[in-house]
Amino acid sequence: MLALLLRLYPRAWRERYEQEFRALLDERGLSAGDVLDIVVGAMDARLSPRQHLMEANMLQAGDKTGLRIIGVGAVLCAVLLWLSIINGGSVGFVDGTLMIPGIMVMFVISILLHLACRKHDPQRSRQALQITAGCFVVGLLIFLVLRQQSNTQLIVGWQGVFLAGTFGLWIVLNARIGFAAGLLRSWAMLFGVAAGVLWIILYIVMMGFDLAYQPELSSSGWMVLLFGTAIVWLIAQILWALGLALSLLLPRGLVPAPQ
Amino acid sequence: MNLADFGRFADPALLILTSLADGPKHGYAMMEDIQRLAGVRLGPGTLYGALARLEERALIEALPAEDRRHPYQLTPAGRVFLREQLERWHQLTGIGLERLAGQA
Numbered sequence: 001m002l003a004l005l006l007r008l009y010p011r012a013w014r015e016r017y018e019q020e021f022r023a024l025l026d027e028r029g030l031s032a033g034d035v036l037d038i039v040v041g042a043m044d045a046r047l048s049p050r051q052h053l054m055e056a057n058m059l060q061a062g063d064k065t066g067l068r069i070i071g072v073g074a075v076l077c078a079v080l081l082w083l084s085i086i087n088g089g090s091v092g093f094v095d096g097t098l099m100i101p102g103i104m105v106m107f108v109i110s111i112l113l114h115l116a117c118r119k120h121d122p123q124r125s126r127q128a129l130q131i132t133a134g135c136f137v138v139g140l141l142i143f144l145v146l147r148q149q150s151n152t153q154l155i156v157g158w159q160g161v162f163l164a165g166t167f168g169l170w171i172v173l174n175a176r177i178g179f180a181a182g183l184l185r186s187w188a189m190l191f192g193v194a195a196g197v198l199w200i201i202l203y204i205v206m207m208g209f210d211l212a213y214q215p216e217l218s219s220s221g222w223m224v225l226l227f228g229t230a231i232v233w234l235i236a237q238i239l240w241a242l243g244l245a246l247s248l249l250l251p252r253g254l255v256p257a258p259q
Numbered sequence: 260m261n262l263a264d265f266g267r268f269a270d271p272a273l274l275i276l277t278s279l280a281d282g283p284k285h286g287y288a289m290m291e292d293i294q295r296l297a298g299v300r301l302g303p304g305t306l307y308g309a310l311a312r313l314e315e316r317a318l319i320e321a322l323p324a325e326d327r328r329h330p331y332q333l334t335p336a337g338r339v340f341l342r343e344q345l346e347r348w349h350q351l352t353g354i355g356l357e358r359l360a361g362q363a
Contacts, residue, residue, distance in 0.1 A: 041304020
């Protein structure tokens with residue numbers, strides 16, 4: 001069991017601390033409380049990688065690679081989503097009256113969150129904005145190409161705009177995974193790893209809710225998953241913004257600073 | 260640098276620094292010493308979370324390994340930092356006790 005628990009820690013941490021950690025547990029033994037403490041410690045080590053355990057260029061390379069993967073994944077997700085719309089035919093649930101304003105609100109909130117965290121993490125904020133803009137343009141181009149080539153179940157007018165916007169929004173939301181992960185890491189650092197665990201539980205609950213209550217969309221079930229992801233994403237980012245605001249109000253320490 | 264920068268590891272970090280004030284110790288010895296002097300049982304995950312942060316800030320340093328175990332010791336910066344934190348708490352403790360005595 002100890003080997004499994006240690007695998008939860010990042011590689012850099014294990015290279016530095018694993019031997020002495022094992023030696024400590026050989027002397028002390030492993031209680032149930034220790035197991036939980038180790039799991040929480042592993043989450044902390046992953047969410048808050050220690051600079052002294054990693055080379056600076058490794059962190060930067062990881063960030064860039066992560067963003068590239070996210071961008072490619074976002075485009076693939078968006079293409080799959082588009083194919084589902086064309087082939088599944090179940091777009092009846094999409095109510096333009098509600099969805100268009102709803103998506104616009106999500107876009108605006110997304111931009112406001114970018115602006116809010118610019119000071120907190122300017123580099124990541126700039127990257128996220130670049131991805132957002134780039135992916136929206138890519139989404140629009142893919143929509144235009146597919147519209148040329150397919151028949152017309154493809155939609156025109158307001159619905160066309162809406163779908164291009166939705167398409168771009170899905171790309172945006174997926175592309176922001178890396179950015180949001182960084183924000184969640186900050187949030188977890190402020191409020192403890194429990195915040196990250198709470199987010200994961202919320203995500204699972206939302207996904208379950210979507211799957212349980214949308215059985216008629218079984219042919220486009222994974223589209224529901226993406227939509228559920230968007231909702232959870234929005235909730236997580238709102239909670240992050242609230243957490244950041246709260247953290248600015250928290251006292252920095254109980255002990256007064258020296259005069 | 261402030262103890263509050265350690266977030267939820269602030270208390271464990273202070274306990275570890277205090278434990279190391281009388282000489283180098285490895286992880287298990289620190290845990291036993293902290294249990295003895297403060298009645299607090301640190302979990303291994305918490306201990307190493309605090310150790311990693313202290314080492315990152317160069318307040319402690321690892322000594323060469325002895326049979327898989329790394330003893331740690333305070334750095335000069337760690338001694339200064341510990342002294343500052345303890346003096347602040349000492350000042351607060353004194354004020355608190357005076358006020359309680361005044362109310363008694």
